[in-house]
Amino acid sequence: MIVEVVAVGTELLLGQIVNGNAATIGSALALNGFDAHFQQVVGDNHDRMVAALGTATERADAVIVTGGIGPTQDDITREAICSLTGRAMVRNEEYADALRRRFEALGREMPENNRRQADHPEGAEQLPNPKGTAPGIALLHEGTWIFALPGVPEEMEQLLNDHVLPRLRAASGDDGTLHSRIIRTWGMSESAVAHLLDDLYLASTNPSIAFLASGGEIKIRITAKAEDATTALAMIEPIEREVVSRLGSSVFGTDEETIEPVLVRLLADKGWTVALAESATGGLVAGRLTTVPGVSSVFRGAIVSYSPEVKDAVLGVEVGGGVVSEEVAVAMARGVRDRLGADVGIGITGSAGPEPLEREVGTMIVGVVTPEGEGVRTLRLPGDRERVRTYATTAALHLARLAVAGSWWKR
């Protein structure tokens, strides 16, 4: 079953907002086994909307429109669907009344414009929107489904999950349900992961296995189709266990889990605190770690020792022999651990560019000291200053996780 997303809104064309809805829907479609060949964006213009919807309904089995169903005059998705399908616009007076009562409950009078949100093409179903005032629309027209959803991401997502995906699954004669589990790894190449899981991958039909690489991570997605969620999850479980066992300490999380909360939780489990000494990353590791609510229970603080004198005076690091070396990275980790009274110290130094500093641009060095030992790793990272710093930040968080877990990395 082929599904096409058409996002409506001049603000998307002007780049005032990014089309995150298309990505959210694309990901949900893929997870549910539907195909997507194209996406479109069109401005708040009646004729162009009709053209875009016409193209989409011709080549897809279902079209999901986002945006343009609000109360203002430039919200004309409802009108465009009527024009495309030759259907009349009808008003659901019951919904208009319910909407008015909703405004009254908030002590406000409903603006006349909002009555338009009770309009829909004849024969369409209105999809209740508990988070907003604009109901969605579902219309089966000449064998093609047309859905119109709000542009507000939270509202869109709820209607997508509650109303659109179930109808699409039913339409594709598939009363089963799809469930996925993502296993997130860091430190192995995609080809190394693929090699270790080769037999599982080749044997996988249901559940199926897929590899995704992004931002230095390799993700393994296991997807099962079954008549209900319990059965699907039970099918995923033994494969997940096997994958995790083969990939060992490279695995750091599942599904939406990122490295920051994982490291914080691991530190909390050990009862350890952490302190950072950053040079080339200039505070980025601290900035990432402190995105985690409640990090204060494990995070003592950081010293950004950008100038050599600060490395010397504040961290007690000997910098006579230069600042971009494994010795300095470890000394920074030791120094900050000591100065800030933490159990774990992390030190990062390097040459981030654009001009080389002692070593080639992209040479970044991470040292970690825990109550159980010390480790250091020299990385050679591609890209410009921004990319090198971002990659090194991610690497430092992952290397720290491994060290805290007792899985010391090789030199």
Place this chain on the structure above:
Amino acid sequence: MIVEVVAVGTELLLGQIVNGNAATIGSALALNGFDAHFQQVVGDNHDRMVAALGTATERADAVIVTGGIGPTQDDITREAICSLTGRAMVRNEEYADALRRRFEALGREMPENNRRQADHPEGAEQLPNPKGTAPGIALLHEGTWIFALPGVPEEMEQLLNDHVLPRLRAASGDDGTLHSRIIRTWGMSESAVAHLLDDLYLASTNPSIAFLASGGEIKIRITAKAEDATTALAMIEPIEREVVSRLGSSVFGTDEETIEPVLVRLLADKGWTVALAESATGGLVAGRLTTVPGVSSVFRGAIVSYSPEVKDAVLGVEVGGGVVSEEVAVAMARGVRDRLGADVGIGITGSAGPEPLEREVGTMIVGVVTPEGEGVRTLRLPGDRERVRTYATTAALHLARLAVAGSWWKR
């Protein structure tokens, strides 16, 4: 002139990445006065790419394709353009040689696949890509411009600015050329800015004046249309001078200038160094400041004093009366200035959430100490933890700029 963006990549359809490139290009097109009616996304599939490009070239005067020009087998934008235009594929052996030398300089052998990046449709121009291995493509085919740019955002943006926009401006030359100057301000509301510039705005036709609000900044865009760039710039100049004079110290930069390099330059002009003490922002200010190449000449370092003991022991700040106060922010600024031997100290403390810390969530306090004086400001910021921290980081950089420039802010 109508321009259409076609983004290529199955990962976009699957929602693995968000189409930020379309927003970046859309915003640049709007700024340059070009119209956009549609955007498309298409997967890595030859026939569908040809179809999408065909639709775009029929209805637009120029088409900008992003993605699909890398070295791997699924990078087939070059082939799709050849199929669409009926042109042969030719190889630029000089570029292939240059690329091989680039790999050799990094001590690596060029994979055979990378030779494909020297391919381009006959008659097309290759656009040099200093940040990556894939050159862009510019082709004027039967009166329609077709550009192919890399999918990597930094590479895409550089080629867009250096090669695509100048060609589009030249192509639309019969209407004259458009030039814009953006004046960037921080610290005034949009309505206050509009009020101060009301008469200029009402009188503005050519040059025209527009206001844009984003990320706490208010930007004033002055756009002139003239037969050549010199004339346009001469038309902009007196209005720019008037706007800057009315808005005073709120103005911090022009065009693409961000606050970070502005602050670094201002410090360098004064011959001052800076040090940061961050609590609630957790290193984000240091991370932003160190994005600037060459910042080491003015930046001593930072202390992220996340735990109260670190504020006390490392910064010498008395924390008996709590940590979220104007006194503590100023004491942090003084302490870090002293400890790291800098001329300017900046201290940031606050309650970033999700749980309130002493004060209401969103209360963020910035203190600045320079050789000329001291200042402190309490901000009440909306949004969640991430937003509060980001806004506070931006505010700290701006308040520091004002202080260093001697334009102390009001309490």
